[in-house]
Amino acid sequence: MRGKHKKILQQLGLWVLIVIISVYALFPFYYAIITSFKSGSAIFEVTYWPTDFSLANYFGVLATGQFPRNILNSIIVSFAVVVLSLLLAVTAAYALARVRFSGRGILLFTILSVSMFPQIAVLAGLFEMVRAFGLYNNLLSLILAYMIFTLPFTVWVLTTFMRDLPIELEEAAIVDGAKPHQIIFQVFMPLMWPALVTTGLLAFIAAWNEFLFALTFVSNDAQRTVPVAIALLSGATEQEIPWGPIMAASVIVTVPLVVLVLIFQRRIVAGLTAGAVKG
Amino acid sequence: MVTATSSLPQAETRAAPKKTQLTREKIRAAWIFLTPMILVLLAVAAWPLIRTIWLGFTDARLSVPGSGQWIGFENYLFWLDYGGGEGEWIGLLADPTWWRAVWNTVYFTVIAVSIETLLGLIVALVLNAQFAGRGFVRAAILVPWAIPTIVSAKMWDWMLNDQFGILNDLFMTIGIISQPIAWTSSPETAMWAVIMVDVWKTTPFMALLILAGMQMLPGDVYEAARVDGVHPVKVFFKVTLPLIKPAIMVAVIFRMLDSLRIFDLIYVLTPNNAQTVTMSVYARQHLFDFDNFAYGSAASTLLFLIIAGITIIYIYAGRVNLSGDK
Numbered sequence: 001m002r003g004k005h006k007k008i009l010q011q012l013g014l015w016v017l018i019v020i021i022s023v024y025a026l027f028p029f030y031y032a033i034i035t036s037f038k039s040g041s042a043i044f045e046v047t048y049w050p051t052d053f054s055l056a057n058y059f060g061v062l063a064t065g066q067f068p069r070n071i072l073n074s075i076i077v078s079f080a081v082v083v084l085s086l087l088l089a090v091t092a093a094y095a096l097a098r099v100r101f102s103g104r105g106i107l108l109f110t111i112l113s114v115s116m117f118p119q120i121a122v123l124a125g126l127f128e129m130v131r132a133f134g135l136y137n138n139l140l141s142l143i144l145a146y147m148i149f150t151l152p153f154t155v156w157v158l159t160t161f162m163r164d165l166p167i168e169l170e171e172a173a174i175v176d177g178a179k180p181h182q183i184i185f186q187v188f189m190p191l192m193w194p195a196l197v198t199t200g201l202l203a204f205i206a207a208w209n210e211f212l213f214a215l216t217f218v219s220n221d222a223q224r225t226v227p228v229a230i231a232l233l234s235g236a237t238e239q240e241i242p243w244g245p246i247m248a249a250s251v252i253v254t255v256p257l258v259v260l261v262l263i264f265q266r267r268i269v270a271g272l273t274a275g276a277v278k279g
Numbered sequence: 280m281v282t283a284t285s286s287l288p289q290a291e292t293r294a295a296p297k298k299t300q301l302t303r304e305k306i307r308a309a310w311i312f313l314t315p316m317i318l319v320l321l322a323v324a325a326w327p328l329i330r331t332i333w334l335g336f337t338d339a340r341l342s343v344p345g346s347g348q349w350i351g352f353e354n355y356l357f358w359l360d361y362g363g364g365e366g367e368w369i370g371l372l373a374d375p376t377w378w379r380a381v382w383n384t385v386y387f388t389v390i391a392v393s394i395e396t397l398l399g400l401i402v403a404l405v406l407n408a409q410f411a412g413r414g415f416v417r418a419a420i421l422v423p424w425a426i427p428t429i430v431s432a433k434m435w436d437w438m439l440n441d442q443f444g445i446l447n448d449l450f451m452t453i454g455i456i457s458q459p460i461a462w463t464s465s466p467e468t469a470m471w472a473v474i475m476v477d478v479w480k481t482t483p484f485m486a487l488l489i490l491a492g493m494q495m496l497p498g499d500v501y502e503a504a505r506v507d508g509v510h511p512v513k514v515f516f517k518v519t520l521p522l523i524k525p526a527i528m529v530a531v532i533f534r535m536l537d538s539l540r541i542f543d544l545i546y547v548l549t550p551n552n553a554q555t556v557t558m559s560v561y562a563r564q565h566l567f568d569f570d571n572f573a574y575g576s577a578a579s580t581l582l583f584l585i586i587a588g589i590t591i592i593y594i595y596a597g598r599v600n601l602s603g604d605k
Contacts (some may be wrong), residue, residue: 003419017405018416024417028479029426031445034436046448095309107313114324116590118540120559121583124334124566124576125327148323166360174301180308209427211543212559216567231547242438250430257425265418272484272535273497 029254036247043244053187057248061233066221067249070229073139074208074253077225081207082200085150088217089199090192093158094184098170108159117151119212122148130217141213146210150203157274161195162188196269201264205257224252304462319604328583335577354577371577379553380561381585387470387557388538391477391591396531398478399485404515406486407493420483428480432547435476439463469549476544479539485530492526493519539586 035043039054061067096102096108126145135141165188173187214225224232230249233242261268335354339347356370371377406417423431438445441461450456462472478532496519504514542559549555558563562582 013410014405014410017401018412021402021405022416022419024479025423028431028434028438029422031438032430035437044443046443046445048445076400088316088319091312095312099305099309101306101309111320114320116536117328118536118559118579118582118586119322120540120542120562120579121331121586122324122327123331123563124572124579126323126329127566128330128334129322129327144319145323147316148321151316151320180312182303184312199590206427209429211427211429211546212563215546226301227427227543229520230433231429241560243440243443246433247437253427254430257427258422260297261425262418265414265421268421269417269487269491273382 029258032247032254033251036244036251038244057244058252061245061249061252065229066224067226067229069222070224070226071253073223074225074227077139077142077146078204078207080139081146081150082203084143085147085154085203086196086200088147088151089154089158090189091157091181093162093185094180094188095157096159097162108156111152111155114155115149117148119148123212123216126213127216136218137218137220137223139218139223142210142214145213145217146207149210150206153206154199155204157199157271158192158195159276161192165191194267197264198267198274199274201260201268202271205260208253208257288497293545325603331576331583332580336571337573339573339574339576340570341567347573350573354574355581375579376556377561380556380558383470383555384539384541384557384559387474387541387555388535389476391474391481391538392475392531392534394478395482395485395534396527398482399489399530400527402482402486403489406490418484423480424483426480428543429547431476431480432544435479436473436548438465439472439475463549464552466552466554469552469554470564473541473545473548474557476548477538477541480544481534483533488530488533489523489526492523495526496522533592535593536586536590539589540582556584 004268024154034050036057037050037054039056040167042052045051096104130136132143133141135144150156169187169191170183173183178187209227210225211227211231214228215231218228220227225250230246230253233246233249288496336349337347338349338353339352350371354370355471356368356372358366359369360366367373374395406413406420426434437443439447439462441459441464444459444462446462447456447459451459454576460468462468500518501514501520504518509517540559541557542563545555545557547561557577559582562575564575565571565578569575
């Protein structure tokens with residue numbers, strides 16, 4: 001009988017923790033959503049439950065300024081970063097995972113250490129380069145700069161993934177006279193979709209969220225990406241922060257990410273932990 | 280690299296020359312495949328880093344075209360002589376604001392990462408238990424991770440608002456505080472506001488890494504402990520914790536490196552607050568806001584050295600294996 005009580009208590013404790021964790025994780029986003037639906041002075045009344053359903057803030061943020069353009073910029077940059085880093089990483093990962101050559105270990109270690117670079121350490125040098133190539137206020141500067149954090153990670157995860165693919169496939173392809181590039185794109189690629197989706201998603205999220213480079217290499221409203229646009233959304237005076245439109249903009253840029261996370265949560269968790277735990 | 284294989288003995292078996300030929304071809308292809316990636320990394324990482332370090336030894340200013348003369352260590356430490364035995368030390372190493380930024384960064388990193396590790400461990404333990412709706416909770420904790428840092432900063436900035444913020448309302452209703460607190464602007468609470476948001480945003484990452492470590496543990500150990508009637512708390516401290524230590528160490532390294540370079544959150548949540556100026560914020564201010572490109576580069580270089588140093592010490596001290604070889 002006592003054992004049964006203890007078990008019920010344990011279950012109760014577990015569920016209390018589960019509820020606390022879920023509420024803690026979701027509440028700020030929930031609160032941003034209910035705030036974004038409030039208009040006028042309703043925004044300054046603290047409520048824990050949704051009260052208004054006005055779309056005024058959404059229309060406001062989408063109709064004024066360059067916000068739609070900023071969203072488009074973020075989409076362009078993020079997709080370009082994903083495509084470019086996957087393309088560069090797949091071929092590199094094949095070489096690192098399937099070919100034995102001297103210097104491979106050092107190369108892998110160097111790639112990994114690049115991912116630990118503080119971005120500020122390359123900021124001055126990159127800024128100089130961006131200006132020298134005339135890429136200031138150009139999205140290309142961001143696409144290129146973002147390689148510093150997407151490429152090492154992508155190469156690392158794809159290499160660990162490719163290392164585990166069966167050698168027989170490759171041998172059979174070689175017997176059939178396949179060249180290395182055919183092995184990559186015709187034999188391995190079809191098997192690599194899970195890893196490509198995972199790394200692609202993580203690269204997309206990283207590029208979508210980046211702030212420091214986007215703030216530094218672009219000073220023109222029309223070329224900005226959304227994180228910078230949101231950070232710089234301001235009212236007529238210092239005191240008049242437009243909380244409603246800021247929350248609406250925040251919800252707009254976050255919803256796609258949340259949807260991606262819900263659909264691909266298993267893949268994302270696998271990718272996040274692949275580099276660290278499996279490696 | 281290519282010639283190394285050709286020195287293999289030629290007369291082994293009949294298949295050997297063909298295989299060597301194949302290997303050589305493969306290695307050549309490997310380097311062709313690697314070249315684009317290496318070139319990109321040289322262009323966006325190696326070269327800019329070298330330039331940043333170089334600029335730290337010059338007098339470069341963005342407002343003065345053609346500036347950038349070598350001035351040695353003057354940005355780091357320099358005796359400014361007033362004549363007649365009078366003078367003072369100037370430069371980064373003599374700047375109390377810089378040391379303040381170093382202290383702020385270290386303070387933030389130690390406290391935030393400690394809280395995140397503890398909470399991450401708890402969340403991982405909960406997620407490791409069997410219960411209906413586990414997938415939902417796992418998805419829920421991924422939400423803070425996926426939200427852009429800037430957006431999280433704005434969302435919390437609003438919740439922490441001194442007049443209309445829900446946190447002041449909640450804390451006053453419960454009775455923790457008697458009057459509203461200006462979380463992000465008051466010097467006493469600004470750093471804690473930053474820590475609060477960072478903990479919310481990055482605990483999920485910590486929890487997922489630790490959880491992955493937990494799920495690789497052999498189940499029979501627990502079975503044996505259960506049969507022997509060992510108390511669960513004792514099992515946790517004697518079995519689970521030692522076994523997941525490597526996973527925790529890796530997670531802590533990743534988080535530490537991230538915290539030491541923190542910029543976005545502070546730039547948006549607590550701008551112009553001396554209590555929360557970190558090394559990255561300090562460096563960027565000098566690079567672009569104070570028109571002191573060379574000085575900012577020197578600060579960036581120091582930050583790089585500090586992070587590199589801490590990483591090396593940590594990897595050696597914790598014997599963390601990052602190379603992938605078991």
